[in-house]
Amino acid sequence: MTQKNVHQGASLAPQATADAKTVLKLLPLTLTVFIGFLTLGMQLPVLPLHLHDTLGMGTLVIGLVVGAQFAAALLSRAWAGNFADMRGGKRAVMVGLVTAAVSGLIYLVSLAFVAAPVTSVWLLLGGRVLLALGESLIVTGALGWGIGLVGAQHAGKVMAWNGIAMYGAYALGAPLGVALNTGWGFTGIAVATIFIPLLALAIVTGVRAVAPTATRRAPFYKVMGAVWVPGLGLAFCSVGFGVVTAFIALLFAARDWGNSSLAFTAFGVAFIAARLLFGHLPDKIGGARVALVCVLIETVGLLLIWDADTATIAYLGAAFTGFGYSLAFPGFGVEAVRRAPPQARGLAMGAYVAFLDISLGITSPLAGLLASGWGIGAVYLGGAIAVALSFAVALMLLRGREAQVLYKS
Structure with missing residues (x-):
């Protein structure tokens, strides 16, 4: 050696x-x-x-x-x-x-x-x-x-x-x-x-407590202003999660592929595997870099489902979607924590997760309208376009960080 x-x-x-x-x-x-x-x-x-x-x-x-x-x-x-x-x-x-x-x-x-x-x-x-x-x-x-x-x-x-x-x-x-x-x-x-x-x-009960970080209530709009850019990335990439969970069963029924449960399994297994194997990467190499790659993986997954002519391809697409979304969430989240004031970290996490709530609340009705007009497959093309928008957000975050580094040097 x-x-x-x-x-x-x-x-x-x-x-x-x-x-x-x-x-x-x-x-x-x-x-x-x-x-x-x-x-x-x-x-x-x-x-x-x-x-x-x-x-x-x-x-x-x-x-x-x-x-x-x-x-x-x-x-x-x-x-x-x-x-x-x-x-x-x-x-x-x-x-x-x-x-x-x-x-x-x-x-x-x-x-x-x-x-x-x-x-x-x-x-x-x-x-x-x-x-x-x-x-x-x-x-x-x-x-x-x-x-x-x-x-x-x-x-x-x-x-x-x-x-x-x-x-x-x-x-x-x-x-x-x-x-x-x-x-x-x-x-x-x-x-x-x-x-x-x-x-x-x-x-x-027996876990060590951590001292509170704030002595007075922080204005929500100020914290939201600090985390809205990574939150927007989370909102766009969460559309992929929303269309898979809400519409994959309807897609399988429309294309006569039988039970859709394996698609949920593929999504879930890939999601958990990505976090177990690569969950350390956002801390190690930066959240924006991880999100940049992972939203591309998620987009490819949604396009595979959209263009699938067999259930097997749809399973593969669900796995890609789960893998990409799994690390996009903490990727954008690390950027949110970096921008949040330390004394309002809990509020910042609440504001960040709120973008997930908003995304899932809007995705289902909009995707339903899309499906009624252009067919169930269009939901996944629309989802891929939405997730691709989070790539632009990740790129903006990455360039902003690189600009800060150059400025400091």
Whole structure:
């Protein structure tokens, strides 16, 4: 072995040890987010059936009740961010978990009013809003708390592992919710929604807290002004995620390709694999550089789905889309953290994630209009164009950073 190789090995070993320590510090938070978000995943396939089959509600009411959670999550991001900054990330996560558990209690109460469907629906709506507040506190608090534990230089890892927890919980929560609903009906979902967050609360109680970063409430518009450019990149690249999750089943049905579940699996496996293998890159080489490459991968994936003439090509496209989107999120997120004032980091994370909420809220109705006019395949061409716009945002961020470096030198 040459002397150069010996030096390289010696320098890599401490880096690997430091990375392992960072992951171990984040592990309790990652597990907490995963367990907490199981409650959301469980309800996705079950709540619409309960509203339709048990309470006799139409699609408009179902859409309003299901969508209320996402709307309330978006509206509560600023409040949750300020709460995390002023009270600390640990307290935000713990309050969020308790709030999520209370939403399950309201679900349970709603079952006592099945004979009065309107009352039952209003209670369910209240439970969904409470769950949204809990989710905002959990995700915003966990991001700020994680960055406080391991340092802003590891912000990409914090986002990567939180993302693995969230999307893994959605993937596992759906079949778990179906199983609970099959065995115990919506009562099983309500009881699980009460106790699962409390299990996460028990895990997170012993984790070291980080001191609050702010003593007074920061104006949301100022923080939004600091993170809007990377947030815009997140909004554009999240369109790919939105069209795959919302319309891939319709595409498979329209083209007579059978069950679309493998497309979701391909997306999810590629998403998690990318974060496990390359989640360190945004911190190491810069978020804008990673986003620049990954949105191109995501765009190629969407174009493959658009032009697919077999299910196999569509699976490949879904995998490319999941892989690219997986690292684009922390890539733009690292740029958001870099621009945010340290004392308002929780609020900045709330503002950044709000761009995801906005994107997903707009994508479905616009894509539906596109599909009605030009066919279901056009959704994926439109998605590819939207994601390609995030390439321009990443390029702007990269050139801005390079200009700063040249100016300082």
